[in-house]
Amino acid sequence: MSGLVAQARTNVDDRCIDKQxxxxxxxxxxxxxxxxxxxxxxxKPGSPLGPTDVRCDYLLxxxxxxxxxxxxxxxxxxxxxxxxxxxxxLRAGAVAAEQLVLRNARARxxxxxxxxxxxxxxxxxxxxxxxxRVSFHGVRQPVRLLxxxxxxxxxxx
Numbered sequence: 239m240s241g242l243v244a245q246a247r248t249n250v251d252d253r254c255i256d257k258q259x260x261x262x263x264x265x266x267x268x269x270x271x272x273x274x275x276x277x278x279x280x281x282k283p284g285s286p287l288g289p290t291d292v293r294c295d296y297l298l299x300x301x302x303x304x305x306x307x308x309x310x311x312x313x314x315x316x317x318x319x320x321x322x323x324x325x326x327x328l329r330a331g332a333v334a335a336e337q338l339v340l341r342n343a344r345a346r347x348x349x350x351x352x353x354x355x356x357x358x359x360x361x362x363x364x365x366x367x368x369x370x371r372v373s374f375h376g377v378r379q380p381v382r383l384l385x386x387x388x389x390x391x392x393x394x395x
Contacts, residue, residue, distance in 0.1 A: 242307035242345055243276050246299045246338045250276065251284030259390070261295050264316040264354045266384065270391025272308070275300035278338070286334050294331030298390070299339065306344035308394055309335050309374060312352060316386065319353035321364035324381055325372065332374045339375075347374040348393055354386035 259266040278297040287293040294313040301307030311331025328349040349372040371378040
């Protein structure tokens with residue numbers, strides 16, 4: 239293990255740490271996600287982001303026996319998803335992650351938008367455009383889509 243979770247944990251207030259990923263009737267199944275993980279709820283007191291800052295809902299930092307861990311900002315919405323909202327909030331989560339995870343840490347990055355009320359085809363196409371990618375330590379990744387209730391581990395491969 240690389241110590242990614244332990245290192246990120248030192249920069250996070252206990253009050254904003256969670257054990258599950260769930261907001262307003264939308265959740266993500268964590269079975270298959272490495273057990274050595276840190277889930278930061280950016281909406282809770284003690285969050286590294288201020289109450290008026292743009293932010294995503296969660297940041298997951300996880301690691302297993304592989305050489306590189308995972309850094310996963312997540313935005314959840316029970317209703318219809320919007321590409322511009324997802325991108326804006328996930329970018330803010332990635333910026334916060336850059337403050338919590340050292341630049342030289344070996345990490346795989348996956349911004350994930352979770353939705354429950356459907357996602358119009360035009361919104362899906364917008365998320366595929368190059369200018370809507372999300373950056374973390376210089377690595378640009380497209381936003382991955384996941385429906386409420388699905389397994390997050392499906393995207394951590």
